[in-house]
Amino acid sequence: MASPTIPKEMKALTSSNKSGTVTTIPVPELRPTYLLIKVHSVALNPTDWKHIAGGLHGDPWSIVGCDYAGTVVSIGSEVTKSFKVGDKVFGCAHGSNSSQPYDGVFAEYAAVKGDVAMRIPDSVSFEDASTIGLGSITVGQGLFQQGKGLGLELPFEGKGNDEWVLIYGGSTATGTLGIQFAKLAGYKVITTCSPRNNELVKSRGADEVFDYNDPACGSKIRELTGDKLRWAWDTVGNDSSAKVCAEALSSHGNVCHFGTILTNQLPRDDGVKYTSTLMYTVFGEEFLKFGQTFPASKEDFEFGKYWFELTEKLLKEGKLKNHPAKVGDGGLDGVLKGLNDMQNGKVSGQKLVYKL
Structure with missing residues (x-):
């Protein structure tokens, strides 16, 4: 396929001064390890909204957005994964990157790291594919990557032996993927959500579901597991979620492991192992965030390549279901409204998706 004509300018949602703005900027230059894609969804x-509200962006701005699906229009010379112009791809990017302002994907064109991009199977729409990338690698790092997350047995490579694992926040986009991957690895999954989302998490494979609003939620999970729960993974990351996990895990702290996708602490000091993951290390590039420099991690990049190959394979084989997508109108202006709705707690059990 001949390379399509690429314009010099595009519309993008950029962040500066703790606000998001749809503006016209130059199309990203093609970097050696990147693909340039025409963004579809x-x-x-x-x-995304937390980076805007927190003023976490480059100088003077950064493009917002992590999850994407689109079509390849140009391929960097150092991309080793086999792509061709016209391929339909999906994945996640480092949105609102203060170290590289063009890394976000809420734009008509986007620069995305080539070796961790995935092909969209013919059976999957752009809209559904766009819901998967960030959640998938968050699951990979948090549940399975050795030395980083819980280090569970890998899907199809090990046996969970029907041991219990608690995934707090099962109706989140990350939670529904986490449930599926944990089941594929042979674990029995306990999760928490609002009762209105019970059917959603059960449809993704959850064995037991508890209402996180129940003050006895944690103690009921401990009772169910006979005080033997060793693994708890928190996809919400606040004091309330950590409290439930603390009460659910076995009273024998030295055999337990608590993992979180943020930095919330477990209110126990009896030897429970603690890990916290940050998805952005998967691209294998140094970056600045929260006033801290994160060095490039070859280990995380190599794991990311493995994990996204697995995700692509499972999606193609129909063994992985995306989070329910709610497709909105308005393009980039709609994205801004959707981010405001998320910030105000108006989204539950669905993933907001927009066509660009």
Whole structure:
């Protein structure tokens, strides 16, 4: 396929001064390890509005957005994964990157890291594909990557032996993927959600579901597991979620492991192992965030390549279901409204998706 004509300018949602703005900027230059894609659909994540509200962006701005689906229009010379112009791809990017302002995907064109991009199967729409990338690698790092997350047995490579694992926040986009991957690895999954989302998490494979609003939620999980729960993974990341996990895990702290996608602490000091993950290390590049420099991690990049190959394979084989997508109108202006709705707690059990 001949390379399509690429314009010099595009519309993008950029962040500066703690606000998001749809503006016209130059199309990103093609970097050696990147693909340039024409963006078709994007999906929203809490990290998107949090970066805007927290003023986490480059100088003077950064493009917002992590989850994407689109079509390849140009391929960098150092991309090793086999792509061709015209391929339909999906994945996640480092949105609102203060170190590289063009890394976000809420734009008509986007630069995305080539070796961690995935092909969209013919059976999957752009809209559904765009919901998967960030959640998938968050699951990979948090539940399975050795030395980083819980280090569970890998799907199809090990046996969970029907041991219990608690995934707090099962009706989140990350939670529904986490449930599926944990089941594929042979674990029995306990999860928490609002009762209105019980059917959603059960449809993804959850064995037991508890209402996180129940003050006895944690103690009921401990009772169910006979005080033997060793693994708890928190996809929400606040004091309330950590409290439930603390009460659910076995009273024998030295055999337990608590993992979180944020930095909330477990209110126990009896030897429970603690890990916290940050998705953005998967691209293998140094970046600045929260006033801290994160060095490039070859280990995380190599794991990311493995994990996204697995995700692509499972999606193609129909063994992985995306989070329910709610497709909105208005393009980039709609994205801004959707981010505001997320910030105000108006989204539950669905992933907001917009066509660009």
